[in-house]
């Protein structure tokens with residue numbers, strides 16, 4: 001008989017678990033702990049972003065704004081759930097208006113999506129039309145294959 005007892009894996013209410021949950025819930029998760037890049041990539045940086053990652057975060061915030069998803073910003077064990085617009089406002093500087101960037105990029109993305117949906121709808125309509133024409137053709141029958149009386153003459 002084994003004396004081993006199965007110790008259930010303890011799932012702590014740890015930050016990584018809540019982060020996974022947040023991702024599952026569709027939230028954009030940004031880890032602003034310590035000297036981490038603000039885009040959430042986890043890289044340590046002396047400034048706000050690793051090189052080029054400000055553009056990366058702008059893209060992420062834009063997608064979140066278009067999709068209407070929230071943002072979870074973490075700092076160590078603490079976190080807050082907010083909106084992409086609020087994060088953009090926090091990141092804005094006198095030189096760089098993140099709110100306008102995100103708003104304009106989101107509007108452009110929505111416009112592109114609407115245009116794509118319009119094209120898709122038009123293509124579906126053409127397809128349906130073609131299908132209707134196809135089924136509108138008369139159905140052939142055996143008599144169409146038989147020699148006609150006139151041909152025999």
Ligand SMILES: [Zn+2]
Pocket residue numbers: 037038039040041042043049050053056
């Ligand atoms: Zn980054």
